[in-house]
Amino acid sequence: MPETMRLHEQIGRLARQIAETANQPMAFMEVCGTHSHAVGRYGLKQLLPDNVKLLSGPGCPVCVTPTGEIDWAIELAARPETIVTTFGDMLRVPGSKSTLADQRARGALVQVIYSPMQALEIAQKNPTKQVVFIAVGFETTTPTVAVAVQHAAEMGLDNYTILCSHKLIPPAMMLLLESGEVKLDGFLCPGHVSTIIGAAPYQQIVDNYHAPCVITGFEAHDIMKGLYALVKQSAEGRAEVENEYSRTVRSEGNPAAREVVRSIFEVTDAVWRGLGLLPGSGLKLRPEYERFDAAKRFGLKPSGAGEHPLCHCGEVLRAVTLPVECEAFGVACTPEHPLGPCMVSSEGACAAAYRYERGR
Numbered sequence: 001m002p003e004t005m006r007l008h009e010q011i012g013r014l015a016r017q018i019a020e021t022a023n024q025p026m027a028f029m030e031v032c033g034t035h036s037h038a039v040g041r042y043g044l045k046q047l048l049p050d051n052v053k054l055l056s057g058p059g060c061p062v063c064v065t066p067t068g069e070i071d072w073a074i075e076l077a078a079r080p081e082t083i084v085t086t087f088g089d090m091l092r093v094p095g096s097k098s099t100l101a102d103q104r105a106r107g108a109l110v111q112v113i114y115s116p117m118q119a120l121e122i123a124q125k126n127p128t129k130q131v132v133f134i135a136v137g138f139e140t141t142t143p144t145v146a147v148a149v150q151h152a153a154e155m156g157l158d159n160y161t162i163l164c165s166h167k168l169i170p171p172a173m174m175l176l177l178e179s180g181e182v183k184l185d186g187f188l189c190p191g192h193v194s195t196i197i198g199a200a201p202y203q204q205i206v207d208n209y210h211a212p213c214v215i216t217g218f219e220a221h222d223i224m225k226g227l228y229a230l231v232k233q234s235a236e237g238r239a240e241v242e243n244e245y246s247r248t249v250r251s252e253g254n255p256a257a258r259e260v261v262r263s264i265f266e267v268t269d270a271v272w273r274g275l276g277l278l279p280g281s282g283l284k285l286r287p288e289y290e291r292f293d294a295a296k297r298f299g300l301k302p303s304g305a306g307e308h309p310l311c312h313c314g315e316v317l318r319a320v321t322l323p324v325e326c327e328a329f330g331v332a333c334t335p336e337h338p339l340g341p342c343m344v345s346s347e348g349a350c351a352a353a354y355r356y357e358r359g360r
Contacts, residue, residue, distance in 0.1 A: 021232055028185055029184050033352075037347065083109040094339065146263070161292050212234060273317060335351060
């Protein structure tokens with residue numbers, strides 16, 4: 001039997017098992033932008049019974065970065081002495097007045113890079129410029145940024161800094177359960193993040209909130225297998241951490257990656273778009289590495305800027321509003337003219353809905 005046909009049969013079987021097992025209304029949330037887009041691309045919501053809902057949560061690191069921190073990046077780009085380096089997702093994210101792309105069009109030095117180490121190379125080649133890397137990401141990308149800062153310290157680079165907007169996923173998951181704003185029966189846990197942190201951090205969610213947590217991969221059969229595990233736990237009244245992505249995720253995660261992060265960063269409170277200030281949900285540079293903190297070096301002050309008045313990205317990140325329920329969706333807000341990051345980021349829930357759900 002061809003592999004594609006075998007996988008289709010497996011997905012169909014899992015869909016039937018979900019329908020047969022779901023004995024009550026259930027709602028689950030994925031907190032990974034890659035999952036959001038995979039679900040849309042494969043049309044998996046259409047395979048679920050009416051009493052099983054899958055919602056997208058705050059799984060896009062660009063999307064949860066508040067407007068004020070986007071404004072910081074834009075402010076840095078406008079300075080003549082700086083070169084701002086960033087991943088491509090950040091380029092068109094709206095701040096309160098403009099974007100990094102707008103600044104680049106006006107002559108600012110904004111370079112898209114694919115690795116934090118590239119920012120070090122740029123700093124070495126441009127000793128008369130201050131090179132700033134916009135460090136946005138969850139636990140997955142933090143180790144590479146930590147290594148870059150470590151190398152910068154070893155090299156004695158004094159023209160390199162990072163604008164640190166790193167976030168930690170488990171605190172956001174717990175806040176969503178505590179708020180009760182949306183009924184959630186469990187989580188599809190992010191595969192990429194889990195390769196770093198392992199399964200243990202989700203145990204507190206299970207213990208404190210009796211919410212099942214299932215780690216899963218990104219193929220259609222991975223996601224459906226994870227959903228079936230969640231449905232089965234909920235139907236049986238269980239709450240456990242299950243790893244359905246064992247081919248990549250180990251129970252202990254990646255200790256070496258976590259250690260390099262721990263050596264460079266320390267946990268701090270952080271502001272999330274849509275969620276507000278979350279205790280212990282962010283990272284900041286340890287005191288011995290504060291010289292690489294762009295916010296401190298350039299004296300950046302909180303702007304207090306909010307979202308565009310028509311943008312409901314914050315509500316979408318909490319699953320209070322579905323992307324297609326936003327009055328601006330596909331009208332005033334499109335990928336070509338986004339009002340917020342959820343529409344422009346490659347991991348944004350609105351971008352996924354615009355691409356995969358408009359015709360359904």
